[in-house]
Amino acid sequence: MNDFEIYNEMEDDVQAIYRSRLLTEILLSLNDTSKKLSQLREITGSTSQAVIPKLRKLEEDHLIEAKGREYYLTPVGKIVASGVADSFATVGTINKFKYFWSTHYLEGIPNPLLKEIGYLYNSKILRDRRTKILSAYSNQLKMIKEANHMYGISSVITEGYADSISEKVKEGIPVELIVPLHVAEELKQSLYIEKLEILKNYSNFKLKFMNEAIKMGLIVTDKCLALSLYKKRGTEYDISTGLFSPDPKAIEWGERLFEYCNIHSETCF
Incomplete structure (x- = not known):
């Protein structure tokens, strides 16, 4: 039936x-x-x-x-x-952030987590304005700075992310990061190689890669969740817009999303 x-x-x-x-x-x-x-x-x-x-x-x-x-x-x-x-939380979350969902690539989020998208109801959307650019990006860096632990999924790496993550690792904060294979290869050959060689010596840092494409960005700390997505066509990462939430339910959702990807990842070193 x-x-x-x-x-x-x-x-x-x-x-x-x-x-x-x-x-x-x-x-x-x-x-x-x-x-x-x-x-x-x-x-x-x-x-x-x-x-x-x-x-x-x-x-x-x-x-x-x-x-x-x-x-x-x-x-x-x-x-x-x-x-x-x-059912109310799901419909409410879709309607509350309808523009965000409709203009971004949702296929990067696994179906089991999409079905529980209602966990994100108590969130807010930050986007760049003419008078305030890099709003979402700045807030993500602030999250990392204030974190007591961090899980991250990233399809792109910026110098700001790399520096912020390095600082937290050196402070002794547990950091786990998942990247797609092409980014993992770039890290071994780019200006980040020196940072990576240093971080390899810290037991509180774990770097893994996924063979399949990662079409999202995720930061989950003990205090907040940040979710960024590719634009609608799935070819361009949208660094200018992000969903943020300090709600424990949203953080739990993010942790499960990370764990889902973690299971399908391999250790870089």
Whole structure:
């Protein structure tokens, strides 16, 4: 059975949740933690007469249960509530940054991470302006300077990045970096070779490469995430625009993106 057939079969059940503001709000509020009736009234801005029938409906569907004076999600309810929350976060993130997504090459992000793009909802976009150029780039360098650890994925290397990373490694900060094969080869032959030879002696520095093309830039520290992408056609890296977030969920997303690429990478030295 394909997705469309499942939708046709389950349309009424799904619409029963999404059509009702109260049902949705109750599920989302209980997804955080258990609540009393008075708390649900306050959160939803509704009366007991309005809330109680919805609670009964959710109990009949085995999505919530009452223990004492509090309402909890059942194990099945947690699955449903998480799905509802994820759907809103996903659509919200796409709409909130629609111009950014629509003008950049998303195919560089693995599908498992694209499906969880809602983790980036609490982010902001920095882009160059006439009065403020290199805004995104400057913010990335600031992130590296303030990091207590750093994971990076880069399809290009600049002197600023190289110097900032070198400083952190020499401070004893753990740094792991993944680059495409062609960049790894360039590092061995370019003006960065001396820096690389020095960094090779530090146990807190790891450099890996991927054989396939990397169509994004990622910096993940203990404090923030920065994501940069190629422009729409996938041929030009956009250093002028980036997505940034200090949200722990976004940082977690970035760490999983790094780990996904890390598994498919090989050690340079």
